Amino acid sequence: MKQNHFGGRSSALGSLGLLAACALGAASGGCRLQLSEHEPAGSGGDRPVDVTTSGDGGATAAAGGAPTANGGVPSTAHGGTANETAQAGSANAGAGPSGGARSTAIYQEDCGNPDPIPNDARERAVDFGGGATLCPTDDSDHDWFYLDTPSDNRAHVIELDITETDASWVVISVTAERDGSNLGSIHPSQRGLKLSAFLTVGPGTRTFFDVRGNVKNSDTTTIKLSDWAEADEHEPNNDRASATLIQPASEVSAQLILPYVSATNQQIQDWYKAELSAGKHTFQMTAVPADLLPKIRVTDSADVVLIGGERGANAGAKFSFTFNADKAGTYYLMVDNVVSKDVLYDGTKADSYSQPYKFQID
Numbered sequence: 001m002k003q004n005h006f007g008g009r010s011s012a013l014g015s016l017g018l019l020a021a022c023a024l025g026a027a028s029g030g031c032r033l034q035l036s037e038h039e040p041a042g043s044g045g046d047r048p049v050d051v052t053t054s055g056d057g058g059a060t061a062a063a064g065g066a067p068t069a070n071g072g073v074p075s076t077a078h079g080g081t082a083n084e085t086a087q088a089g090s091a092n093a094g095a096g097p098s099g100g101a102r103s104t105a106i107y108q109e110d111c112g113n114p115d116p117i118p119n120d121a122r123e124r125a126v127d128f129g130g131g132a133t134l135c136p137t138d139d140s141d142h143d144w145f146y147l148d149t150p151s152d153n154r155a156h157v158i159e160l161d162i163t164e165t166d167a168s169w170v171v172i173s174v175t176a177e178r179d180g181s182n183l184g185s186i187h188p189s190q191r192g193l194k195l196s197a198f199l200t201v202g203p204g205t206r207t208f209f210d211v212r213g214n215v216k217n218s219d220t221t222t223i224k225l226s227d228w229a230e231a232d233e234h235e236p237n238n239d240r241a242s243a244t245l246i247q248p249a250s251e252v253s254a255q256l257i258l259p260y261v262s263a264t265n266q267q268i269q270d271w272y273k274a275e276l277s278a279g280k281h282t283f284q285m286t287a288v289p290a291d292l293l294p295k296i297r298v299t300d301s302a303d304v305v306l307i308g309g310e311r312g313a314n315a316g317a318k319f320s321f322t323f324n325a326d327k328a329g330t331y332y333l334m335v336d337n338v339v340s341k342d343v344l345y346d347g348t349k350a351d352s353y354s355q356p357y358k359f360q361i362d
């Protein structure tokens with residue numbers, strides 16, 4: 001279901017990107033566009049864009065130094081919270097939601113024609129579509145893009161797979177339209193790197209990407225863009241008032257992804273409510289993504305706290321606990337993460353971007 005939703009929305013976005021780039025390009029002397037089928041195993045063809053859509057390309061490149069002669073390990077590629085465990089790699093296998101049917105326009109410029117469209121400022125940003133091949137000639141050459149998420153109540157993960165050439169070094173600044181707040185920068189540590197970056201935003205948002213040269217560049221960088229919605233049919237449930245009704249003795253599968261909207265609106269919590277009988281009940285967390293350290297709070301209908309914050313021993317650990325319901329009625333569960341999640345980082349894709357957490361109350 002995640003695939004279908006993603007594919008439908010992506011196609012629409014891709015079409016918009018194609019139209020926008022062509023219209024602007026025609027007005028200013030032409031642009032070259034091509035469609036890219038993000039098939040697995042790089043069906044892309046003539047350019048070095050065989051970035052893995054599973055999102056672990058950054059770590060692979062950093063470890064092996066394979067794509068370039070600059071074999072150094074980029075310090076920024078290890079900034080993420082998700083690459084601390086070996087199991088993240090296996091969890092990524094084949095999980096890339098963008099690996100299938102997505103077909104979106106890739107905006108393309110080259111160093112002989114570095115500005116075919118006038119997107120040099122935020123107010124002239126264009127739809128990022130499926131990404132871009134860019135020649136930001138120096139640090140005053142800006143190319144602005146945006147990505148819109150649908151108003152589907154769910155958090156969205158945006159993945160950028162970046163392939164620099166040996167004569168290209170870029171910086172990408174990311175901001176939220178809602179309040180202009182800065183989500184951070186994607187800044188490869190040198191030329192010729194290949195890395196993946198991730199950010200998570202809320203539904204109905206526009207996110208701006210300002211790509212510029214870090215130095216004088218004489219070759220291009222390719223950025224592939226993909227995004228997907230959190231696989232969580234219980235959303236919206238970010239607060240007590242919108243808690244989703246669940247059934248005892250039935251496993252709940254959901255995801256916990258930070259829906260960044262603005263500096264003051266980024267509620268990651270998932271809330272549930274259940275009708276419980278009087279007496280002893282057991283909460284079991286039966287699946288936890290490797291990078292999540294969930295904590296559970298249980299309150300009754302009068303907001304009296306029964307359980308303040310039960311949690312696992314470490315990230316990725318399952319756990320269980322019991323609690324006593326004084327009387328039959330509605331009880332509330334809040335799922336939060338013990339450690340705040342990064343809005344933007346580069347490195348290996350977080351397990352929680354593709355894997356659910358699961359629990360059950362009995």
Ligand SMILES: [Ca+2]
Pocket residue numbers: 109114115116134135136141142143
């Ligand atoms: Ca440009």
Ligand SMILES: [Ca+2]
Pocket residue numbers: 230232235254255256257269270
């Ligand atoms: Ca959720």
Ligand SMILES: [Ca+2]
Pocket residue numbers: 235236237238267268269270271
């Ligand atoms: Ca939520």
